Amino acid sequence: MASTIGPSDNYTEGVNDNVSYEAMGENTSQTNTMELDIQQFIEFEAYVRIIIPIIFGLIVLLGLIGNSLVIFVILKNQQMRSTTNILILNLAIADLCFIIFCVPFTGTAYVLTIWPFGTAWCKIVQYVIYVCAYASVYTLVLMSLDRYLAVVHPIYSMSYRTQWNTIWIIIALWVIILGGHVPLLLHNDVVSYVYNNESRSACLNEETIASPYSAKVFYGSFFAFGYVLPLSLTCVLYGFMLKRLLYGVVPGGSQRAESIRSKKRVTKMVVIVVVIFALCWLPIQIVFMIQHFGNFNDSVTFVAIQMVSNGLAYMNSCVNPILYAFLSDNFRRSFRKILCCGYGQYTKFEYERTNVKMEKAERTTIPPPASKHQGPSTSPSTCTGISTTSLHTYYNNGENNQHTVNHCTQTEV
Secondary structure, eight states: OOOOOOOTTSHHTTTTOOOOOOTTTTTOOOHHHHHHHHHHHHHHHHHHHHHHHHHHHHHHHHHHHHHHHHHHHHHHHGGGGHHHHHHHHHHHHHHHHHHTTHHHHHHHHHHHSSOOTTTHHHHHHHHHHHHHHHHHHHHHHHHHHHHHHHSSSSTTTTOOOOOOHHHHHHHHHHHHHHHHHTHHHHHHEEEEEEEEEEEEEEEEHHHHHHOOOHHHHHHHHHIIIIIIHHHHHHHHHHHHHHHHHHHOOTTTTOHHHHHHHHHHHHHHHHHHHHHHHHHHHHHHHHHHHHHSSOOOOOSSHHOOOHHHHHHHHHHHHHHHHHHHHOOOOHHHHHHHHTTTOSSSSSSSSSOOOOOOOOOOOEEEEEEEOOOOOOOOSSSOOOEEESSSOOOOOEEEEETTTTEEEOOTSSOOO
């Protein structure tokens, strides 16, 4: 039985129950139906060897480039290190690890009839696959919690929605997940078998193969704690956020329109990322439930559905950077800056920050720009900041080669 979302979940497992009777010590004669099934699988394997390398290669290429760009942009730009973007950085790291440790080896296991990487790498790959899967989904929960605090409790949460607190929470998350999945290092191994008079091998979870009950516990837990629970928590948090954004007034002070618009933009982006994750991972979760709790059909059609579901789940690790590029001006302009081989100061560029900071209201005097027909003005114009949220908006006036701080335009910091 399938034991992971990685290399062991290939078509060789789909026919694992139909391994030759020689391997089982039983009668070697096969019925006409069995021969037909074997022929269908052999023809199916020929198509798999062509299609899988193309699709999985594209996923790896997009995932490596996209997630690397996200990591570089956030680490390079001090202005991009908000709490939300730090969580996006963690999600990109988890996705990048998933792309590196899962997709290439799963594709290899689909194409080859043996596991060529040895026992040690089998254990490591299966361990990292589940660690990254859980790290990704619970990072999305933290992103949703961060958005909830920023929207519903912007004033009360200012003292603990900080960069360092976010980093410590991320470290704690990884420690818990890494420690909780140590048993996978013991349960996974390379299993040899014979199919159609051919010696084959696969990287499998021996515990779930030996015990159907263990398989139910393993996959039931993965469905409950790796899909249903985190997404349920996310839905609850966004339900409170939606209520606040549509009907409520933020406690602790007024917020200006630009601050509210900034929160809505970032919240919209996080919501879409969560929804895409849920949709991409739903088919493979359904497949696992059918395999271990329903009527499992090891036909070519079902194995093909399982492979497509795996590919869709893997695709989620490369789609997030594309979403950032479409939904965030900051990421889009940063990506463009890097891809155009130029990286430096941004011109008239407003960074959307999501850390709300409390500051005293200040009155700032800003001299108006000199007119073309008049000398420099001697009467200053005044902009008074009266909101409890910060009024920092930084941009570089490239046309006049002057750095200006505009306190009249408010954005979240």
